Amino acid sequence: MNGFITPNRLNGVIDVPIYFAATELNRSRSIHVAQVPVTLGQKLTLRTLTLHVPKALTASVQPLLFNSALGFVSVGVYFGDMLTAPLAVAKMTGVGSCSVNPFARHTFATPGIYTVVVSNNTSNSDYSVVVTGAFKFYL
Amino acid sequence: MSYLTETKLESIIDLPVALPSTEMVMGDWLVFASIKLFQPHRLRYRMLNLQLHSSNVDIADISSPNLIYANLGLAYVVLRLDYTSGDPGLGGALDTLIVSEAGIVSRDITSELILTTPGLYSWVIANNCQSDSTSTIPASDSINLRLSVTGQIRMELDAA
Numbered sequence: 001m002n003g004f005i006t007p008n009r010l011n012g013v014i015d016v017p018i019y020f021a022a023t024e025l026n027r028s029r030s031i032h033v034a035q036v037p038v039t040l041g042q043k044l045t046l047r048t049l050t051l052h053v054p055k056a057l058t059a060s061v062q063p064l065l066f067n068s069a070l071g072f073v074s075v076g077v078y079f080g081d082m083l084t085a086p087l088a089v090a091k092m093t094g095v096g097s098c099s100v101n102p103f104a105r106h107t108f109a110t111p112g113i114y115t116v117v118v119s120n121n122t123s124n125s126d127y128s129v130v131v132t133g134a135f136k137f138y139l
Numbered sequence: 140m141s142y143l144t145e146t147k148l149e150s151i152i153d154l155p156v157a158l159p160s161t162e163m164v165m166g167d168w169l170v171f172a173s174i175k176l177f178q179p180h181r182l183r184y185r186m187l188n189l190q191l192h193s194s195n196v197d198i199a200d201i202s203s204p205n206l207i208y209a210n211l212g213l214a215y216v217v218l219r220l221d222y223t224s225g226d227p228g229l230g231g232a233l234d235t236l237i238v239s240e241a242g243i244v245s246r247d248i249t250s251e252l253i254l255t256t257p258g259l260y261s262w263v264i265a266n267n268c269q270s271d272s273t274s275t276i277p278a279s280d281s282i283n284l285r286l287s288v289t290g291q292i293r294m295e296l297d298a299a
Contacts, residue, residue: 005143013148017155021171047296048152052173052259054224095223097259099175102296105149130261132172134154 012139016044018116020131022054025073028066030119033075033131037113042139044114046106049133051075051090051118052097056127063122070121075131077106078115087114091121100133150297156262156290160192163214165281166207168227168265171288175259180296182254184234187246187290189216189264191238195283196276198241204271205282211267212239214284220258227263238286246290264288 018034025031038044053073063072070076071093076086088106090098100106108114118131158171176182191214194201203209208228217232234252238244254260268282276282 003145005145005148009145010143010148015153017157019155019157019172021158021161022169045149047150048154048174048294050173050175050259052170052175052261054170054222054261097173097175099177102177102180128170130170130173132154132156132174134152136149136152 014137014139016135016137018049018131018133018135020118020129022128022130024057024126025118025120025129026126027120027122027124030117032115033118034116035113036135036137038108038111040111042137044108045136046077046088046100046133047102049075049088049090049100050097050131051092051099052130053092053095053127054130056095056125058125061125063125066121066123070119072122072125073118073120073127073129075116075118077108078117079110079112150295152294152296154292154294156187156288156292158264158286158288160285160287163264163266163284163286165266165268165270165283168263170222170261170263172262173259174292174294176254176257178257180294182260183293183295184218184252184254185246185248187216187236187288188243189214189236189238190243190287191241192285192287193241194285196280200275201268201282202274205268205274205276207267207269211235212237213268214238214264214266214286216262216264216288219261219263220256222259222261222263227265228267
């Protein structure tokens with residue numbers, strides 16, 4: 001669909017904020033940052049979600065991972081309650097920053113609750129974590 | 140200037156730059172938003188409000204010796220490129236918003252900052268106060284400030 005936008009159409013498109021100021025994320029903990037319920041006919045897209053780890057709070061420790069696929073710290077979009085398979089994820093294996101691929105659209109249309117969760121995937125390291133992003137929500 | 144299409148709208152995203160009311164300890168700073176920018180993306184920055192709600196000391200008692208940087212008020216928000224660590228009040232910030240009394244200050248909304256250099260853009264909020272023996276406030280007291288930020292930045296993902 002590539003027609004011009006009418007005011008009615010514009011009113012039905014909302015940017016939903018995802019933000020999480022620098023917070024100490026302790027070992028093995030996860031925090032829900034945002035939740036968006038999607039019903040039939042609605043659509044959610046994600047193109048930008050930045051994970052920034054400004055500081056490791058436990059220096060000189062080799063992190064032990066619970067799940068090697070999720071790095072030390074990750075932020076992901078999950079469907080339902082289980083932290084098993086993120087639909088989109090940004091992960092870090094140390095201090096720095098990364099983002100989900102902004103050149104690809106992650107589109108979610110299956111009715112249900114989509115949750116953004118930031119998690120510390122280690123059993124022995126704490127990190128300071130910042131998350132910023134937004135969903136585009138088509139009502 | 141062409142009309143807005145569905146495809147164009149899909150590539151324009153308004154991102155939050157915000158911090159709920161937070162107690163900032165004297166001299167402390169906090170990264171509260173970070174956005175990674177790739178080529179050819181573009182950021183359009185116009186709006187930011189910084190509110191100083193309260194302090195644990197009488198704000199009228201805070202004098203110039205209590206300020207770490209004399210030109211940065213009681214607290215400030217800076218936008219920095221590729222910030223990793225260190226004092227955010229040092230030179231090199233791309234944008235600065237300063238609050239010098241209780242209340243709200245707003246960034247000049249007519250002054251649009253367009254950012255295209257790839258990198259990590261971080262917003263850092265800082266309490267610019269320090270203790271001083273010549274001040275009315277006892278040097279043993281910490282000057283803590285309750286601050287909040289509300290703002291937005293527009294990201295254009297398919298900017299040519």
